[in-house]
Amino acid sequence: MNPDLDRYEGVIGLEVHAEMLTASKIFCGCSAAFGAPPNDNTCPVCLGMPGVLPVLNRRVVEFAVRAGLAIDCRIARRNRWARKNYFYPDLCKGYQISQFELPICEGGYLDIHVDETTKRVHLTRIHMEEDTGKNIHDAHGDSSLVDFNRSGVPLLEIVSEPEMSSPAEAGAYLRKLRTLVQYLGICDGNMEEGSFRCDANVSVRLRGATELGVKVEVKNMNSFRAVEKAIAFELERQADTLDDGGHLVQETRLWDADREETRSMRSKESAHDYRYFPDPDLPPIILSEDFIETIRRALPELPDARRERFVSAFGLPAYDAEVLTSRRDLAEYFEAVVAAHGNAKAASNWIMGDIIRLIHERKLDDAPIITDWPVPAANLAALIALIDEGTISGKIAKTVFEEMLTSDESPRAIVERKGLVQMSDESAIQAVIDEVLAASPDKVAEYRGGKEKLQGFFVGQVMKATGGKANPPLVNKLLMAKLKA
Amino acid sequence: MTTPLHDLTLAEASARLRDGSVSSEDLTEAALARIAATDETWHSFITVSADEARATARAIDAQRQSGAAAGVLAGIPIAVKDVIATAGIRTTAASKLLEDFVPPYDATVTTRLKNAGAVIIGKANCDEFAMGSSNENSAYGPTRNPWDPTRVPGGSSGGSATAIAGRQAYGSLGTDTGGSIRLPAAYCGVVGMKPTYGRVSRYGVIAYASSLDQVGPFGRTVEDCARMLGVIAGHDPRDSTSVDRPVPDYHAALGGDAAGLRIGVPKEYFIDGMQPAVEGAVRAALDTLGGLGATTSDVSLPHTSYAVACYYILATAEASSNLGRYDGIRYGARQAADDGLASLYRNTRALGFGPEVKRRIMLGTYALSAGYYDAYYLKAQKVRTLIRQDFDRVFADVDVLATPVAPTTAFRLAEKTSDPLAMYLVDVFTNPASLAGLPAIVVPCGRDEAGMPIGLQLIGPPFGEELVLRAAHAFEQATSWHRERPPEPAGAAA
Ligand SMILES: [Zn+2]
Numbered sequence: 001m002n003p004d005l006d007r008y009e010g011v012i013g014l015e016v017h018a019e020m021l022t023a024s025k026i027f028c029g030c031s032a033a034f035g036a037p038p039n040d041n042t043c044p045v046c047l048g049m050p051g052v053l054p055v056l057n058r059r060v061v062e063f064a065v066r067a068g069l070a071i072d073c074r075i076a077r078r079n080r081w082a083r084k085n086y087f088y089p090d091l092c093k094g095y096q097i098s099q100f101e102l103p104i105c106e107g108g109y110l111d112i113h114v115d116e117t118t119k120r121v122h123l124t125r126i127h128m129e130e131d132t133g134k135n136i137h138d139a140h141g142d143s144s145l146v147d148f149n150r151s152g153v154p155l156l157e158i159v160s161e162p163e164m165s166s167p168a169e170a171g172a173y174l175r176k177l178r179t180l181v182q183y184l185g186i187c188d189g190n191m192e193e194g195s196f197r198c199d200a201n202v203s204v205r206l207r208g209a210t211e212l213g214v215k216v217e218v219k220n221m222n223s224f225r226a227v228e229k230a231i232a233f234e235l236e237r238q239a240d241t242l243d244d245g246g247h248l249v250q251e252t253r254l255w256d257a258d259r260e261e262t263r264s265m266r267s268k269e270s271a272h273d274y275r276y277f278p279d280p281d282l283p284p285i286i287l288s289e290d291f292i293e294t295i296r297r298a299l300p301e302l303p304d305a306r307r308e309r310f311v312s313a314f315g316l317p318a319y320d321a322e323v324l325t326s327r328r329d330l331a332e333y334f335e336a337v338v339a340a341h342g343n344a345k346a347a348s349n350w351i352m353g354d355i356i357r358l359i360h361e362r363k364l365d366d367a368p369i370i371t372d373w374p375v376p377a378a379n380l381a382a383l384i385a386l387i388d389e390g391t392i393s394g395k396i397a398k399t400v401f402e403e404m405l406t407s408d409e410s411p412r413a414i415v416e417r418k419g420l421v422q423m424s425d426e427s428a429i430q431a432v433i434d435e436v437l438a439a440s441p442d443k444v445a446e447y448r449g450g451k452e453k454l455q456g457f458f459v460g461q462v463m464k465a466t467g468g469k470a471n472p473p474l475v476n477k478l479l480m481a482k483l484k485a
Numbered sequence: 486m487t488t489p490l491h492d493l494t495l496a497e498a499s500a501r502l503r504d505g506s507v508s509s510e511d512l513t514e515a516a517l518a519r520i521a522a523t524d525e526t527w528h529s530f531i532t533v534s535a536d537e538a539r540a541t542a543r544a545i546d547a548q549r550q551s552g553a554a555a556g557v558l559a560g561i562p563i564a565v566k567d568v569i570a571t572a573g574i575r576t577t578a579a580s581k582l583l584e585d586f587v588p589p590y591d592a593t594v595t596t597r598l599k600n601a602g603a604v605i606i607g608k609a610n611c612d613e614f615a616m617g618s619s620n621e622n623s624a625y626g627p628t629r630n631p632w633d634p635t636r637v638p639g640g641s642s643g644g645s646a647t648a649i650a651g652r653q654a655y656g657s658l659g660t661d662t663g664g665s666i667r668l669p670a671a672y673c674g675v676v677g678m679k680p681t682y683g684r685v686s687r688y689g690v691i692a693y694a695s696s697l698d699q700v701g702p703f704g705r706t707v708e709d710c711a712r713m714l715g716v717i718a719g720h721d722p723r724d725s726t727s728v729d730r731p732v733p734d735y736h737a738a739l740g741g742d743a744a745g746l747r748i749g750v751p752k753e754y755f756i757d758g759m760q761p762a763v764e765g766a767v768r769a770a771l772d773t774l775g776g777l778g779a780t781t782s783d784v785s786l787p788h789t790s791y792a793v794a795c796y797y798i799l800a801t802a803e804a805s806s807n808l809g810r811y812d813g814i815r816y817g818a819r820q821a822a823d824d825g826l827a828s829l830y831r832n833t834r835a836l837g838f839g840p841e842v843k844r845r846i847m848l849g850t851y852a853l854s855a856g857y858y859d860a861y862y863l864k865a866q867k868v869r870t871l872i873r874q875d876f877d878r879v880f881a882d883v884d885v886l887a888t889p890v891a892p893t894t895a896f897r898l899a900e901k902t903s904d905p906l907a908m909y910l911v912d913v914f915t916n917p918a919s920l921a922g923l924p925a926i927v928v929p930c931g932r933d934e935a936g937m938p939i940g941l942q943l944i945g946p947p948f949g950e951e952l953v954l955r956a957a958h959a960f961e962q963a964t965s966w967h968r969e970r971p972p973e974p975a976g977a978a979a
Contacts, residue, residue, distance in 0.1 A: 051592060093809060273854055
């Protein structure tokens, strides 16, 4: 990193667009599902045909209130829709129905954890709006096509205050926010498919300065890594520019993931006057206390509360609790394993190790909710129980686990079928030890001559001879007794 | 001599259908023949849907013969303003840009007409996107006033009014944003009604100014309008601004007397420079109503003079946004892009829209622009509230308001086209009720020295449709203006 950056401090605010997981679109009955053939999920309303009118999907309001309550926002009992006017082929009406001067949620905050410290990032607002279609270039000679499947999919726009100062903080905020919307069942949080999108407002100022620097909006980042890298690049570029005596301009820049740099968009694009005004087709949204309280009561346990419970109730290290609660489905999986067999630490170790590795390898976390676990929670619990009761060793358990990945059998059935039950019979192990020592008299002599590191060699030989089934603590105990005799 | 079929009122035609003395096919053929004979002169229609109308008429006749229950408008030929979507029948909004636009959906009012058995005979000419007061802004040529084809029929629902005045249809639908039903009704000597905002669904009605647009009926009589209103009114889940409130039996509201009716006469509606014959006819109408047992009193609506300015800011602001969708991307006549995407929009809209539409888009865009929003749009919203409060106050003391519809009778074609402000001032007596969202009906109440019709406007409180219908009906029953008919156009078979 540029040493000059030490003189500057970054000022970062994030604008997140989260596509809501409602079954239908925000103002018509079309499916909001991702992945249909182009323009299949459309109707006169979401195509902006002449004379058609929007009708609000009440679920959208419910989702927005759910988010607002989870983030401690003020919920506006009266809020309203506004039109944002501009021309673009993917915008079918010439305006986007959004919220402007009276959004549904204001204020609120998220606590993020970076480098062992906790920082509170405040939110400016959360508002509801409709998504646009998608322009498809280069697929059809020199003309472009538009797919309106996404037109009218409900979005939550979540705007933070410019209170983050590093890429790591921005990344932590974003991950935290994604976890939260996933917990709330509002959004699947998929950045690659664009259902969770982030634009960053980035500026720098001399450390200690109170005035904000020139703000640059960075777009086109489709992963957490991209957001962090783009912000890092932009902070450095701005610091360099200032140090070289240059001037920064307020502009929109696009992140180029291949070249790992931001590039200026035509400045015309950022000079829009959107001519916001209240949408006369939609009445103001009036929220009753009852409506809000019903949603509040139905809120699921949120990630922070669950993390704290995992530490206090299960005695997990803070890091484990953080990872396990990073997804609602993962936390629920963990709880199911512990409910079936109470060894929380072992459950955590298995999940933090093999289960999460497999989830990544199989890209199971692309799904909004993981249902296709590598092994069912009940089977993982049964496997841990087999270790705890001494039926198999931890080493054998790895073999059994591999088998479980391709078999529906219970771990116990696998252990029995493959004859993997742990050998805990002292006389049988003693016999093997005797054989191993007899086969290597020179090594025994070396050991007794002081080369105690050879103990590992003998243990290995015993385990090999027993096909890994010998109870390891027992092997150690008997071996020591024999060698020291 | 028996009355020609096209001369029947909607109620009379309906009675003849019920007693079996005519069929829907007879009425439809009569209307089509009448259109063929006269529309060269008047140009009430942009599209005549003869095939669809004949097919519907035959189906309705068959239904009636089989004894199936027939709807209120069963078998009656009705004209529909060309801003109202009709599935399978092109809907142009009188714009070149939508010359070939055939909607795959019906407006809710179209569906309701169809469910009531109406035969949609054609799409009535109007000002482009309903923007105008003279029907001269149609891309398909102006409509002419049947009383004097050198004069305008009023706008923007001019064709819907002339189709009634000229006996080309038994009823018609128009839309009224700032007077677009009432002005043509007055200029053409027919009955026209703008319902309360929210009373009739706007779904499928090509939007001009969403907070003001309202669909309403034209008829030869108040009764005909009441029948049509009963069909089209009612809550529509597809229009969030339509009001969920039961629809009364409007026909039952027609009592024939005005006893006890308290009529307010706003002094701001009688202004300097008004055509004396108009004021005279309206004053005479008030006397007639007084003679029928109504009491009249002078009232004041002090913010009336701000209505035109307020209307033309709000309506154009909404229009500038509503018309953003006509970009040539998905439907409509697209012009080639000669210099990137922006040129596609520029060329499409430059060639597709007429001059008045462009003027209003520019006015509205200006009113909403950063730095001007507060001074224009926001201020106009405040004025709108004041205008509404004026009405709230007077309706505490009176049942309906009686006013002229416009300061003059129909003017000549091209008389005001070079002076947009003079044209906008034609709406001075109709804009206020639009801004307040109130129901208002126009009934013929006289003729000027040139023989041009004069209308009486009766404005009611919100959802006071029954009151204004009752008052209008009482007046109509006591007078014969509604029975007068324009001369036959030269060369048309009588
Ligand atoms: Zn749709």
